[in-house]
Amino acid sequence: MDALDGIDLSAYGIYRFKNAGVGSYDAGHVPRPGFLARIYWYIVGGFLAILTISNIISKLVGWNRRQLARQKNKEVQGNQTSPAYTSSRLAKSYFAVVSTMREIINYTVPSIMVNGKPLLSAYALGDIVVITSYLLLLTVLFLVKLGVNAPDNFETFGYRGAWLSIGQLPLLIILAGRRSILGFLIGKDAASLNRYHRWVARGLLLTTSLHFLYFMRHWASYNFIAYQFKSDKMTRTGTAAWSILVWIVISSFAPVRQWRYEVFVIQHLISVFAFFVMVCIHAPGYAYPAIMVSIGFYLFDRVVRFLFMAFYNRSLVTKGSPPxxxxxxxxxxxxxxxxxxxxxxxxxxxxxxxxxxxxxxxxxxxxxxxxxxxxxxxxxxxxxxxxxxxxxxxxxxxxxxxxxxxxxxxxxxxxxxxxxxxxxxxxGPIHSFDTFDTTVFLAAGTGMSFILPLVRDLVSKSRNGLITTQRVHVSWVFKQFSEIEAYYPILVNMLSQFDSPDDANNCSSLRQLKFLMDMYITCEDSTAIEGITTKARLMAKSKKKKARSKKAREADFPLNKGECGQLDGICCCSNEGSSTSPPCTCCCAFSGGSVEDKHESYDSKSGLFPSELRKVLSIDSKGSGTTCVNQSPVDKLTALIQSFPRRVALHTARPRSLRYELMMPHLVKARGEASVCVCGPRSFNEAVRRHTVAISDQRAVNRGTGAQAIYLYEEAYDF
Ligand SMILES: Cc1cc2nc3c(=O)[nH]c(=O)nc-3n(C[C@H](O)[C@H](O)[C@H](O)COP(=O)(O)OP(=O)(O)OC[C@H]3O[C@@H](n4cnc5c(N)ncnc54)[C@H](O)[C@@H]3O)c2cc1C
The missing domain is CATH 2.40.30.10 (Translation factors)
Structure with missing residues (x-):
């Protein structure tokens, strides 16, 4: 041991000794570990830049289509081509490439089934390619130009592992943020970034393990392992950091993570904190910039979140209680x-x-x-x-x-x-489905809470003539009548806009929008649903009769402006559209109930209801709550299909085929780029993804015409 006196045997000391010199390559033209970490960032950064550019291009395409839609809306005769259809050669080539890329990216490898259940959630090919390329990149950078079994190289491999590990930290943290700048740039939501965050953590585990393993091999060849652990603090802290990382990765696998999610989150935060403390103690000065950048990303996310939270919940301070x-x-x-x-x-x-x-x-x-x-x-x-x-x-x-x-x-x-x-x-990202020719929305259960606001947004944009969309089809598969409760007032608000009186804005694009909604109830007695549809048919007949007799009676007893009356239990008011007369109060009766209700005429801007429709559907003046009668879900479903028979259909069972019943018939009609948006359980989303690829492929004969591209957006309510 005396011969070693004066030599710094800590890993840092050896690092300085081994990596002495400047430049990207050593004397044997082998890339230095620090240079490899830089190459890693050039490649990852380049990939992220490509994603950012493609996000900007798709935003520009959308902006261009909105301009075309506005222009088309202004034309008296109306241009027959869809703004989502493109005729220029450049654009056609672009969409041919986009379409092919989407098919490849969304292709889903079939799941391995055990007892009729998927063993692992099926990844799309795009995800698989990105993840494997990432792991391959790390492996290639680790191995480049050195033989793995030459003892002389063990130490260099140890340093390569260290540099590649430190290099990954900023990416790991930026992918975990809720207010991630990266998500904004590449147009991805936190949930999809989170999936990559987990894979980068696995990549980090790979490189830190190699870092650890090769130092062990190096020390083993000098019989030094025990000495290193005893004498070198860096070795001990490094081992501690690596062990914590192993725990973090294992505890983040889906079955463990989802077992007790809140417990997972708390222990994850503690483990990550402990990991960074150990890394800070372990790593030498050259690693600090990357560590600081990572901590900076984390703090930025936390501080911005805290500031927004403090601002939106300020009533806690100003009024002494939260909302x-x-x-x-x-x-x-x-x-x-x-x-x-x-x-x-x-x-x-x-x-x-x-x-x-x-x-x-x-x-x-x-x-x-x-x-x-x-x-x-x-x-x-x-x-x-x-x-x-x-x-x-x-x-x-x-x-x-x-x-x-x-x-x-x-x-x-x-x-x-x-x-x-x-x-x-x-x-979450800001979605814009208004730039496609045709959009197919598919919701399962509470997934409707994601789909419905998007559909409503599309309809209200259509009123202003700002959208490209010609055709919208919504499918909602749910189990029981009671699920309509949350959505009913919003559905009525939205659907009634189609039947509202003509106005300057409304006449063109909303009238042209072909809108259909299919509801599938899967766990109710089919005779009960038959009952609803029969009741709805009968109600529709009697409504027609009433409308006829109301007309006749109105002729006999005309109302003056500002005067209220009541005909056949339906509130009526003759100052509709008059801005000068004060709103009058009418007594409305429906289904035996009676309420005092403020009458308002249909407001084209806010999309409120015509009085008659409001009464039939028991909707309050804001269109967001029931006031007249406490209707049961069955009454509400009946009223819905009775009032909008051309737009809403109710089915008694599961759809026979997602592809041939809910998707294909609508997507084949698209005369430009189409989109599919789905929110439901993972298995439902996966099935939709597969069918989207198959339909896109079926339409591939048209590739190059710009008509076949199908954009897919999936939302799942879990991490
Ligand atoms: C972006 C997003 C939007 C969502 N929107 C809705 C919605 O509109 N309506 C709705 O009913 N559900 C929604 N969910 C799901 C909802 O967050 C979970 O069902 C809920 O947090 C479960 O809480 P729990 O403690 O009762 O369930 P538990 O029984 O403790 O957990 C059930 C599952 O819910 C997930 N989960 C639990 N806690 C969280 C959490 N803090 N963050 C993320 N996931 C968690 C886990 O996957 C867990 O396995 C959404 C989820 C996400 C990620």
Whole structure:
């Protein structure tokens, strides 16, 4: 040992000795470890730059289509070509490439099934290619120009592993942020970035393991392992950091992560903190810039989130209490227990359809905050959520209300309570489905809370003539009648816009928009649904009769401007459209009920209802709540299909084929780029992904015409 006196045997000392000299290559023209880490960033950065550019191009294409749609809308005769169709040779080639790329990216490898259930969630080919390329890149950079079994190289390999590990830290952290700049640039949501975050962590485990393993091999060849552990702090802290990372990766696998999600989150934060502390102690000065950048990304995300949260929840300080949420439950549902949560929109909070907000209920679960998609639209003045009761917090919201629900008494019962809430958000990308010729929306269960705001947005944009879309088809598969509760007022609000009186804005694009919605109830008695459709048919007949007799009576008793009357139990008011007369109050009666209701004429801007329709559907003047009669879900479904028979259809069973019934018939009609948007359980989303690829492939004969490209967006309610 005396011969070694004066030599710094710590890993840092050896690093300086081994890597002495400047430049990217050593004397044998072998790349230095630090240079390899730079190459890693050039390649990853280049890939992210390509994604950013393609995101910008797709935004520009969308912007161009909106301009064309506006122009087309202005033309008196109306141009027959779809703005989503392109005739220029350059654009055709671009879409041919895009279409082919999408087919490859979305191709889904069939899952391995065990007892009829998928063993692993099926990854799309695009994800598989990105992930394998990433792991390959790390392997190639690690191995380049050195023989793996030559003892002389063991130490260099150890350093390569170290540099590649440190290089990955900033990417690892930026992919985990909720307010990620990267997500904004490449147009991805936190959930998809999170998947890559997990894979980068696995890549990090690979390179740190190689770093560890090769130093061990190096020390083993001098019989030095015990000495290193005893004498060198760096070796001990490095081993501790590596062990924590092994734990982080194992505990992040789906079955462990989803077992107790909240426990997972808390232990994950503690483990990541401990990992960074160990890395800071372990790593020499040359690693600090990368570590600091990573910590900077993390702090940026946290600080921005905290500032937004403090601003939106400022009533906690100004009024001494957080905003109060109204949690309501309707009829009891054994299969699909859920609550509707309504919160007055905190001043200044802006969100876009399809975005989600994290809710924290300090009195129910102070340490937890859960993501939920906003069901209401910004113009509603409130945040509304449809929340499915699962095992933890959501069950705590649901159970007390259901326990208090009166079980006796005829008719439909509901129960609500006030509870303090803190909001954190909004999060998620801004979606724009208004630039496609045809869009097929598919929702399963509570997935409708993501789909409906997007559809509503499309319809209201169409009123302003700003969209390219010619055809919209919505399919909603759900289990029980009661699931209509949360969506009913919004559906009515939206559908009634199609039947509203003509106005300058409305006449063109909304009238041209072909809109159909199919609802599939899968767990109710089919005779009950038959009952609804028969009842709806009968009601429609009697409504026709009433309309005839109302006309005759109006002729006999004409109303003066500003005067209210009541004909056949339907509220009527003759000052519709008059801006000078004050709104009059009418007494409305429907189904035996009677309420005082403020009458308002149809407002083309806000999309409120014609009075007659409002009464039939029992919708309040904002279009967001029931006022006239406490209708049961069955009544509501009946009213819906009775009032909009040309737009809404109710089916008694599961769709026979997702592809041939819900997707194909609509997508084949697309005269330009089409899109599919799906939100449901993973297996449902995967099936839709497969069918989208198959349909796109079937239309491939048209490749180059610009008509065949299909864009797919999937949303799943889990991490
Ligand atoms: C972007 C997004 C939007 C969502 N929107 C809705 C919605 O509009 N309506 C709705 O009913 N559900 C929605 N969810 C799902 C909802 O967040 C979970 O069902 C809920 O957090 C479950 O809480 P729990 O404690 O009752 O369930 P548990 O029984 O404890 O957990 C059930 C599953 O929910 C997931 N989960 C639990 N806690 C969280 C959490 N804090 N963050 C993320 N996932 C979690 C896990 O996968 C877990 O396995 C959404 C999820 C995401 C990611």
């Amino acid at each position: 109060q949420a109204c949690v309501a439950v309707g009829s009891m549902s054994s299969l699909t227990p859920s609550v509707v949560v309504t919160i007055p929109t905190p001043a200044g909070l802006k969100w876009y359809p399809g975005q989600h907000i994290y809710l924290n209920f300090p009195k129910i679960a102070p340490t937890q905050s859960h993501p939920f998609t906003v069901l209401s639209s910004p113009q509603d003045g409130e945040l509304k959520f449809h929340i499915r009761a699962r095992g933890g917090l959501t069950q705590k919201l649901y159970s007390p209300l259901v326990d208090a629900l009166p079980t006796s008494g005829a008719g439909f019962n509901s129960m609500s309570s006030q509870v303090a809430v803190l909001v954190d958000g909004p999060y």
